[in-house]
Amino acid sequence: MTSVLIVDDERSMRDFLKILLEKEGHKVAVAESGNKALDVxxxxxxDVIVSDIRMPGMTGIELLETVKGKHPDLPVIMITAFASPDDAVLAMKNGAFDYITKPFNVDEIKSVIASATNKNQQTIKPQDLSASFPEIIGKSREMLKIFDMIQRVAPTPANVLIYGESGTGKELVAQAIHKHSKVAGQNFVPITCSAIPEDLMESELFGHVKGSFTGAISDKSGLFNEADNGTAFLDEIGELTPIIQTKLLRVLQEREIKPVGGTRTKRINVRIIAATNKVLEDEIREGRFREDLFYRLAVVPMRVPPLRERKEDVPMLVDYFLKKYSRQLAKEVQEISSYGLQVLMNYHFPGNVRELENIIERGVALAGSNIILPESLTFSGKTKPTNHDTINNEYENLFQAAASEEELFDLGIETIIDxxxxxxxxxxxxxxxxxxxxAAELLQLSFRSLRYKVKKYGLS
Ligand SMILES: Nc1ncnc2c1ncn2[C@@H]1O[C@H](COP(=O)(O)OP(=O)(O)OP(=O)(O)O)[C@@H](O)[C@H]1O
Ligand SMILES: [Mg+2]
Incomplete structure (x- = not known):
């Protein structure tokens, strides 16, 4: 029987979790504050602590820090609100085992607690290696797992297959693997398989000798030659035609290439990183991709998850792209309104990080002040904020748009408040x-003072 300590200032939440976890056969203790929790x-x-983050007095993060100081191995699961993704990032940074978001998904709670308390199961606690990968933004559990994986696979010569939806950052991951490899000083040569017509593909990969076909006006060395002793990045590998697949397989098996029209073979030593946004297993089943080639390429398969599975990375990415594009477009846009961020957090990003990057680039370009408001966010996908949300949050936007620092100092606080x-x-x-x-009722003003202000501002 595992013993769970629940820390939440809200009684209903404590009761709910207690009942749920006792039903699961756990022994449950509760505390209504961080200090009480330390007493317990x-x-x-x-065996495990489940704690809210926002509490009066000691916050959940402070509790987490204290607990980690005394019992570094005690797993702490934090409860965060879906609308405050920063909390989740903060929790993970401070060593939380995991987090669950309100409103709760009961299955999620059960499974997180199960994995935190299952001592036989080796807990995967990816190290925070994000500092080693400055060009890949993200601190979600999913991204930490990827950093961990890159670090482990990079120094080996194993071929890597990176798969995931379009725009998830596969190419960034490929570059990072090369950068952290033993051949980092050698060439990293990318090729986009879909961009090259079939009849030129063989020569692009393996080179050709002068005169071997019309247009072959001089010798060409080809991808494998250029990447010799380094890394070849075969992007969109799912687009290779059957003939080229067969030729590539032979090269991988024999480690030698023969240029088109050539007679001599050459030994080569190339590490291959391939990427695809197709599900290659499906392609194999449909007979469009060679299974033997797949196994040669996917010695280490790596999945880059879609952005909607790691929403807690959105705020960091937004920050990063804001800086990038305000610099590039020479605009002083520093932040996004909190409702704007909320809109992004509710979006499913069919185009993943690339789409987020485009949204922020456009947002910076369109922003009329130093803050991006939801109006400046444009989406490709179907899920957009509903009208209802927009109206409810127009007040928030009014506050957000109240003044830039410049306006404030220029006009003075009285004018801005007026x-x-x-x-x-x-x-x-x-x-x-x-x-x-x-209106007076809603704004909690007397009717007289509202009437006075309406007159003063010329509203009617
Ligand atoms: N974690 C990240 N941090 C910073 N930038 C990112 C991240 N992920 C993706 N990007 C940016 O998003 C864009 C798309 O990334 P990338 O080209 O690596 O995606 P991809 O998975 O190769 O997509 P595709 O399948 O369409 O080729 C690039 O501009 C890249 O710099
Ligand atoms: Mg790509």
């Missing part, structure tokens, strides 16, 4: 169909 820890053997007040009142009047009585 002094008197009880606890402007904001004017816009908030005007907005509320719209909402109440110009009923001053109702």
């Amino acid at each position: 820890l002094n008197n009880l053997d606890v 402007n904001l007040e004017k816009r908030l009142i005007s907005h509320t009047l719209k909402k109440t169909n110009n009923s001053k009585i109702r």
